[in-house]
Amino acid sequence: MEWTIQELAARAGITSRALRHYDRVGLLPPSRVGANGYRYYDATAVARLQRILLMRRLGMGLPAIAEVLADEVDARDGLRAHIAALEEERDRIERQIRSVRHTLEALEAGAEPQMDVMLAGFNDHYKDEVVSRWGERAFQVGNDWWHGKTLDEQRAWKRAAEDLVAAWVAAAKAGISPTSEHAQSLAARHVRWLSQIPGTPTAEGDRERSIEMVKGVGGMFVEDPRFTGMYEDAAGARFVRDALQAYARTRM
Amino acid sequence: MEWTIQELAARAGITSRALRHYDRVGLLPPSRVGANGYRYYDATAVARLQRILLMRRLGMGLPAIAEVLADEVDARDGLRAHIAALEEERDRIERQIRSVRHTLEALEAGAEPQMDVMLAGFNDHYKDEVVSRWGERAFQVGNDWWHGKTLDEQRAWKRAAEDLVAAWVAAAKAGISPTSEHAQSLAARHVRWLSQIPGTPTAEGDRERSIEMVKGVGGMFVEDPRFTGMYEDAAGARFVRDALQAYARTRM
DNA sequence: CTAGAAGTTGACGCAGCGTCAAGGTCAACC
């Protein structure tokens, strides 16, 4: 008994295209190919197709199925590995959902996307700094810390940041020197603010690298337009940078 | 202030290839393109990229992001839709996991893949018969019924089926006539067995179509090699078919 | 001036087929 490609496809509830695909990838070659090029499938092929479709319905990929059918792996091991992969995927999605919910709640609580610019910069640009200089782990720690905060805590943190920014702006407008006592106290406050973040050198008591970080973060304000804008103008940003770098040089 | 593609890429933590991709799909065109073809990005582009990356990290697709940025949808609506999609995906995977676990348990309980041939045939081949003759709904009902059973119930059902097969084989070997009383009582038993499945005409008391079904199922045994093999040889399968069809003609 | 870094535009690859397109075969009917 033999079936044409369409007959088998109809029987199996798939399309002939899929069968040709299985042929092409070597998963299910037809048992016979006519002189006209027609594919014919016999009972062996039907049985094999059944096993293929069983695993396909379970969501396994074609290469994984091929491995099982080649007896390189036991079917049970294949399924167990598949379950593990599925569970990991489910957990990943679960985390995604929580993350999106978090963001959505923040938005609905009135946080405009642009308001996040500071922390966005913190997460993006700062990430580059942190990652390239102190490694991915440091950033992970800081990132987890941030996402572990409640919305209220995040808002409080943001408030503190905004207050700090406002103080910087006022100082810059007042025309004082970046090395003046007031500017330096602001710098100290800025460093304390930064040091709250775990994973940073300051938080870990690494003095050498703390100095480096503060200098780097200072430079960030001038180079990055989002920060430049935040401090009113380029002059404001330069003021912050100079104050921070002076602080790092002389008082850390 | 302006950045080249690499500078922006480094800053954003992505590759220049991704930025070119965003350009190509119209998601983030560079703010300026030099006479040399170089792409340059300004602060506006940076801000847009930040929003893009924020949504990307949340797992949204590029078209969905484009919609939000085009202000065709509110960001909150976009996120809510995204959550819904994620939840659906998670539930789908959850069902997959249960399904695979079920299969795995069946395998570990000693059911060899090949031992499932009968029910596999029942699920596949029979599906064609059922679906093409009585519609997809009927098959769904039967399928749900099967997957709703516990492993023990499935084993019990399988045992009953195997006993029935064994009885058929013995009868066929004994050389009796398909219309003999014994063969007909087996046919009756076979029909009762089939009628346990909801969604089939027999279960629903549809006499006309029950007769048709029993005839069809009978033919199935001869045409399908998996069943032919199950009844020892082609002669055995023909015996079953003839007995069933005679039963359908004369006693239903 | 030259090397090297960085820019550009293709184009393939991945997963698993769906979906034309263009053309050969086969079974059946007139």
Added chain:
DNA sequence: GGTTGACCTTGACGCTGCGTCAACTTCTAG
């Protein structure tokens, strides 16, 4: 024996979001 219509074949593009060469031009620093 010719026509029709159903079914077969091999290509090839499309989808998602870029990674990864490849081949070539342009900028930058010594």
